[in-house]
Amino acid sequence: MLVFQVLRTLGEFFLSQRTQAQLGTVGVLVLLLIGIGIRARRPGLAAWAAVVFVALMTQA
Numbered sequence: 501m502l503v504f505q506v507l508r509t510l511g512e513f514f515l516s517q518r519t520q521a522q523l524g525t526v527g528v529l530v531l532l533l534i535g536i537g538i539r540a541r542r543p544g545l546a547a548w549a550a551v552v553f554v555a556l557m558t559q560a
Contacts, residue, residue, distance in 0.1 A: 523556050530556065 520528050530553045537546030 527553070527556055 516528055516531060523530075530549050533549035534546050534553065537543070537549055
């Protein structure tokens with residue numbers, strides 16, 4: 501369980517670093533919206549934020 505949490509935290513860190521390097525603040529905010537949507541149990545918010553994130557990553 502602890503290993504899973506450490507791996508998840510490292511994955512989030514590296515993903516946010518890569519996103520910030522390519523997309524700046526907007527990419528980090530979209531990732532934050534995905535996390536908020538998942539934790540608030542709002543699948544619509546998380547899904548739309550994920551779609552926007554993928555669109556931004558393909559353009560970067």
